[in-house]
Every structure is written in C-alpha cells, then in structure tokens.
C-alpha cells in the first residue's frame with residue numbers, strides 16, 4: 529500500500545477541520561487510520577471533499593470509528609441496512625426536512641451513536657448547508673454556579689417529539705423521501721441521560737441536551753424544565769461555538785455526536801438533495817462528576 533500524507537486544516541477558531549490528501553474509497557493504512565481517529569477527537573467534525581464512495585466503501589470507512597449502528601425509525605437503503613438515504617426531492621416544498629432543528633443524532637437511544645457520517649451525492653447549487661455546535665465550549669462558557677446546578681442532573685430524551693418540538697408547525701409534512709416510521713415504541717419511550725456527559729476519549733465535559741429530543745429534566749415536569757432547557761439551547765447557539773459546511777457532490781462529513789449538536793438548513797426548495805448516512809455505535813453517556 530502506498531504511503532499517504534494527509535493534511536488537516538481547521539476551518540474555524542473552534543471546531544471543524546478539513547482533511548486533505550486521503551482517498552476514502554481505499555483501505556487506509558494504520559497510521560492514517562490512527563490520525564483520522566485522533567483528528568475526530570481533536571476537531572469534533574471532519575470534512576473531506578472530492579470523494580467517490582459506493583455504499584460498501586462508505587460502510588468500510590465508517591467502521592474506522594467502530595461498529596455500525598442501525599437506526600430505529602428510518603427506513604434503510606434497499607440492500608444496505610446500515611445506510612439511510614437523506615433525500616429531499618426538488619418538488620418537495622414547504623416541508624420539514626430531516627435534521628432541520630438543533631440536535632445530537634438519536635440521543636433518545638440508550639446508547640446513542642458516537643459518530644455520524646454523511647456523504648453527499650447530489651446537492652443544490654446553493655443552500656442545504658449543515659451547521660455544528662461545540663458542546664464542550666457551550667458547557668465551559670457557563671458560570672460556575674450554573675455548572676454546579678447542572679452537576680449530577682439527568683434529562684429525559686425521547687424520539688416521539690420528532691417533527692413537533694423545536695421543529696416547524698405540525699401542518700408541514702416531513703419529507704416523503706425519508707420514510708420516517710411514526711409510533712415506534714423504541715423511539716417513543718423516554719431515556720434518561722446526564723445533562724453534562726464526560727467524553728470517554730478526550731475526558732472533557734460536554735453539555736448533552738438538545739431541542740428536538742430533550743423534553744424535561746428527570747423527575748421534573750416539562751413546564752418546570754422548559755425555561756432552563758430553553759436557556760441552555762439559546763446559550764449554546766453562539767457563532768463562536770459553531771461551524772458551517774457547504775456541501776459539494778463528493779463531500780463527506782464525520783462528526784462526534786457526544787460533544788456536538790448539528791442543524792441541517794432547509795433553504796433549497798426546488799432542488800434535489802441526496803446524501804448517504806451511516807452511524808457508529810456509541811456507549812451509554814457517562815455522567816461527568
């Protein structure tokens with residue numbers, strides 16, 4: 529196997545880095561694989577451009593970060609149970625798209641995915657960007673008093689409010705192209721996760737609540753929880769904590785769901801957008817002491 533030199537360049541003063549000089553369709557040597565694992569821990573989101581990946585090759589690359597995880601309520605791609613097609617057709621106007629509110633992927637699972645991988649096949653001429661927020665920075669920017677208050681707290685996550693809470697009004701349909709199953713008991717039950725979780729690799733503390741899936745604090749009502757949750761969501765959305773990616777055909781992004789939130793901008797009515805998505809099994813979120 530040939531020796532590959534990769535270059536990693538940060539895209540903001542905070543999170544996000546672009547990786548150059550690697551062809552993800554080919555098996556990666558141990559040195560490059562190790563570098564890409566470390567780079568994800570260091571930068572939280574990695575971007576690659578100009579890739580050409582079959583679903584099999586995307587699956588092989590995704591395994592660099594761990595075993596793949598299937599999702600409970602989205603219909604997978606025909607013949608590839610580990611891949612979902614994130615698709616909005618050109619004629620789908622005024623709909624709620626997949627990921628169109630701030631969230632950490634499938635945070636309502638007992639073991640939410642540690643990483644997600646999106647590979648762009650067809651993208652609009654402009655628009656359809658994705659944004660990420662650094663939830664370490666969001667945590668660290670809180671006052672000592674607020675950090676003390678959040679210490680040891682858990683919050684309840686559920687897949688049920690998807691498309692209702694923090695998302696466009698109910699009369700807006702979700703994309704027919706995604707195939708989200710409703711009323712899936714596995715997605716609808718509530719799961720408690722630490723509000724501040726410790727990242728198993730970096731050892732750092734990250735805020736772990738999000739506006740789609742986190743409805744309340746444990747042992748508290750939604751009404752009681754709402755003001756503080758809303759404050760935390762609003763606090764996290766500082767431009768200094770964010771990065772934004774403009775997709776091209778052949779772009780790939782991999783991000784760490786344990787310490788980021790993301791948002792898919794729905795500003796491209798009239799254009800078709802198709803990405804292939806895979807995700808890597810994560811662990812049960814660890815309470816930060």
Ligand SMILES: [Fe+2]
Nearest residue numbers: 627632633790
């Ligand atoms: Fe997402």
